[in-house]
Amino acid sequence: MTMGFGSSTPTAIVIDDDRVSTQLFSDLLRMINVNVVASGFDGKDAVRLYKKYSPDIVFTDIMMPENDGFYALEEIRKFDPHAKVVAVTADFTYESARRLEKLNISAVVYKPYDIEEIKQVLFEKYEIKIRKNELKKLLKEETLIVSLELAVRKEKFKKEKKIHTKMEL
Numbered sequence: 001m002t003m004g005f006g007s008s009t010p011t012a013i014v015i016d017d018d019r020v021s022t023q024l025f026s027d028l029l030r031m032i033n034v035n036v037v038a039s040g041f042d043g044k045d046a047v048r049l050y051k052k053y054s055p056d057i058v059f060t061d062i063m064m065p066e067n068d069g070f071y072a073l074e075e076i077r078k079f080d081p082h083a084k085v086v087a088v089t090a091d092f093t094y095e096s097a098r099r100l101e102k103l104n105i106s107a108v109v110y111k112p113y114d115i116e117e118i119k120q121v122l123f124e125k126y127e128i129k130i131r132k133n134e135l136k137k138l139l140k141e142e143t144l145i146v147s148l149e150l151a152v153r154k155e156k157f158k159k160e161k162k163i164h165t166k167m168e169l
Contacts, residue, residue, distance in 0.1 A: 010122070013053060014039045015046040015060040015072060016088065021111075025059060025088065028115050034122070043067030047075040050083065057122075059109070062089040062096060073103045086121055088113065 012034050016022040019041065026036040034057075038049045044067045046060050058076065062069035069087060076083045087100055090111040100108065107121045 009033050009035045010057060011035045011037045011053065011055040012057045012059060013037060013046065013049045013055045015041065015043070015049075015058065015064075015069070017041050017061060017064040021061070025113070028113075028118055029059070031115065032119055032122070043069060043071035043075070046072035047079070050076050051079060054080075057084040057086060057106075059086045059088050062087050062100070063091050070099055070103065073100070073105060077103060 012029055014022050014026045014029065014036055016025065016039075022039045022041065026039055029036050037053045037055055040046055040049050042064050043060070046058060046069070049055075050058055058072075060069045060072050069089070073085050073087075076085055084106045087105050087108045088111065089096070089108065092110070097108075109117055109121055
């Protein structure tokens with residue numbers, strides 16, 4: 001599967017047995033303009049959602065009680081050997097690292113994760129160049145908007161100050 005970022009935003013699915021973690025991770029991805037098309041809570045969900053949506057990237061927890069991330073990775077690889085699957089885990093064991101390597105994991109993000117680590121995976125591993133350009137553009141636009149908002153507030157403050165000064169006289 002090729003990453004189709006020419007004109008659209010990257011798509012992702014997020015899998016974690018902890019629903020709060022799933023929501024938090026999805027929110028972080030949305031903050032950097034990744035379209036989270038679905039989320040699930042075990043390896044079977046990951047496989048089903050991958051087949052249904054064919055996302056550009058899958059973020060999956062590894063340690064889940066039923067049908068873990070290893071299961072998801074194996075099954076997705078059978079369906080699409082080129083799938084981009086990122087393990088999101090707190091498991092730092094050598095055994096898990098070896099299993100992930102054998103299954104040709106695309107990348108690993110360790111918990112507790114932060115947005116910079118996620119961006120690094122997206123930008124460096126998958127060369128999502130338009131994201132960088134769009135982020136630069138968004139930052140410029142955001143800076144302009146903030147500057148305009150500050151100018152408007154400043155003018156409003158000046159007017160309010162004049163009104164209060166006249167009232168005091």
